[in-house]
Amino acid sequence: xxxxxxxxxxxxxxxxxxxxxxxxxxxxxxxxxxxxxxxxxxxxxxxxxxxxxxxxxxxxxxxxxxxxxxxxxxxxxxxxxxxxxxxxxxxxxxxxxxxxxxxxxxxxxxxxxxxxxxxxxxxxxxxxxxxxxxxxxxxxxxxxxxxxxxxxxxxxxxxxxxxxxxxxxxxxxxxxxxxxxxxxxxxxxxxxxxxxxxxxxxxxxxxxxxxxxxxxxxxxxxxxxxxxxxxxxxxxxxxxxxxxxxxxxxxxxxxxxxxxxxxxxxxxxxxxxxxxxxxxx
Amino acid sequence: xxxxxxxxxxxxxxxxxxxxxxxxxxxxxxxxxxxxxxxxxxxxxxxxxxxxxxxxxxxxxxxxxxxxxxxxxxxxxxxxxxxxxxxxxxxxxxxxxxxxxxxxxxxxxxxxxxxxxxxxxxxxxxxxxxxxxxxxxxxxxxxxxxxxxxxxxxxxxxxxxxxxxxxxxxxxxxxxxxxxxxxxxxxxxxxxxxxxxxxxxxxxxxxxxxxxxxxxxxxxxxxxxxxxxxxxxxxxxxxxxxxxxxxxxxxxxxxxxxxxxxxxxxxxxxxxxxxxxxxxxxxxxxxxxxxxxxxxxxxxxx
Numbered sequence: 001x002x003x004x005x006x007x008x009x010x011x012x013x014x015x016x017x018x019x020x021x022x023x024x025x026x027x028x029x030x031x032x033x034x035x036x037x038x039x040x041x042x043x044x045x046x047x048x049x050x051x052x053x054x055x056x057x058x059x060x061x062x063x064x065x066x067x068x069x070x071x072x073x074x075x076x077x078x079x080x081x082x083x084x085x086x087x088x089x090x091x092x093x094x095x096x097x098x099x100x101x102x103x104x105x106x107x108x109x110x111x112x113x114x115x116x117x118x119x120x121x122x123x124x125x126x127x128x129x130x131x132x133x134x135x136x137x138x139x140x141x142x143x144x145x146x147x148x149x150x151x152x153x154x155x156x157x158x159x160x161x162x163x164x165x166x167x168x169x170x171x172x173x174x175x176x177x178x179x180x181x182x183x184x185x186x187x188x189x190x191x192x193x194x195x196x197x198x199x200x201x202x203x204x205x206x207x208x209x210x211x212x213x214x215x216x217x218x219x220x221x222x223x224x225x226x227x228x229x230x231x232x233x234x235x236x237x238x239x240x241x242x243x244x245x246x247x248x249x250x251x252x253x254x255x256x257x258x259x260x261x262x263x264x265x266x267x268x269x270x271x272x273x274x275x276x277x278x279x280x281x
Numbered sequence: 282x283x284x285x286x287x288x289x290x291x292x293x294x295x296x297x298x299x300x301x302x303x304x305x306x307x308x309x310x311x312x313x314x315x316x317x318x319x320x321x322x323x324x325x326x327x328x329x330x331x332x333x334x335x336x337x338x339x340x341x342x343x344x345x346x347x348x349x350x351x352x353x354x355x356x357x358x359x360x361x362x363x364x365x366x367x368x369x370x371x372x373x374x375x376x377x378x379x380x381x382x383x384x385x386x387x388x389x390x391x392x393x394x395x396x397x398x399x400x401x402x403x404x405x406x407x408x409x410x411x412x413x414x415x416x417x418x419x420x421x422x423x424x425x426x427x428x429x430x431x432x433x434x435x436x437x438x439x440x441x442x443x444x445x446x447x448x449x450x451x452x453x454x455x456x457x458x459x460x461x462x463x464x465x466x467x468x469x470x471x472x473x474x475x476x477x478x479x480x481x482x483x484x485x486x487x488x489x490x491x492x493x494x495x496x497x498x499x500x501x502x503x504x505x506x507x508x509x510x511x512x513x514x515x516x517x518x519x520x521x522x523x524x525x526x527x528x529x530x531x532x533x534x535x536x537x538x539x540x541x542x543x544x545x546x547x548x549x550x551x552x553x554x555x556x557x558x559x560x561x562x563x564x565x566x567x568x569x570x571x572x573x574x575x576x577x578x579x580x581x582x583x
Contacts (some may be wrong), residue, residue, distance in 0.1 A: 063451060091453030107444045126454075149298040 009078040012213035013037040018073035021132045031237045042214040044224030047234035053217045099179035103186040105166040116154030119173045126177035141172040164195035285546040292542030298535030309351035315342040318500045319348035325518040352500030361483035364422025369429025377437040389425045417496030432475045440467045477540035481533035
């Protein structure tokens, strides 16, 4: 077991000057990303497809795809440099300390095993619970993620639930071993707007109740603005803007951030509602 | 999976057919009314009270020969299937896992096997290993193994690339554990289908080898052998080939229906089918009988 001095460490994730390169063809995919996620904090990473958000997260989780490698920079999880983590150390860290949920929750669940049993498994392997304890804990987790009928969901299969419900199940599985850090990589992207809002509320609630530190990755500025204290705007592998959410939203320094915000102003629902209200008046 | 297979109609029919076939295989030789290899009546008689299914070209009782031959026929087909499974499915699964070298080599070997002409290979095997029942079954089994190799490999590939397998191995699950937990459910249904269709092929192929004088030797009775012999006298006794044909057909049909049933109830689609059936039984399903959408003239519907 990795001995992380978690109790006193106040910085959950510290990434400094992270560079990632693809080996085939030889290109730099992430160019010097740095950020600090304090314990209990919420960091948002915004950017278009291919801007390197997901690779940055993968590097933090130690799951970079083949043909992609970290060329320089450090990633520290609770003060421990992950560069020299071996396989066993990663296994101990993943789930127990850092967890992640991704887009398309359905594909992370085995379609022929009942959902409850898949969460059970996590609890039994990672926390060494007995069958009975694991079932109870699973039911508790399912209700903690606001699934209306945990008993029913426990015995259901992937195809029987909607995308929003599946994302809740996956979140339940992700927080089952009691991690301190949760990475939500486009976790709400495939969901419709109301469900997305519910899942975001859920994440905020879990953050407060379970003391999680959150990294929320999205291409949608609105998602990040809704729950994050701090925002990182990325474009083609580099950070173009970094600051507190209010700062970035109200006085963006970079042209790209301004573009993102102005697009929201132009196409967002608020504008239409406002203009209708004006028309009525 | 087997319990579920009986819940669909085709599964029930298959269970009855296969039940009869296996009953024959176990008790058939004991039930034969006459000795199978002795002339007991005139040649090529039609069905009569004494010889329910008539007699063959040397005056042997067809019913007795069919019953006596059932054990060897069914056991032969089973053995072919087991050999094909072991030689095919296991390397097929491993080809996904054991790295590039094994993958490349095994794929080339299988390609070569597919290219081999069937009967020539069987004859060559006999020349190499000697002419015998077991040798011929080995030949057939090995030649049918590419089916298993491909089926096992393709379904294993699709699971290997799935994200839940990736997630499992990232969280420290061993290869053996991943195989057991995630692969079996996905790989078993297509393999069990291959098993039962191969069983059917095995029955027929052993017959065609007997016809060539490879494997089972006359006068030992097998269903395929009886069919081959009867076919020569079809002009004199047109009904005779019908008996082995019907039995072989029933066995093949049983196997195929069973395969069908297994496929219907297993995997993702199977879960859906079974849960839909259960729900329908319990009357839980409310179908949307009418959806009313009013679209105003000149309006838009998003």
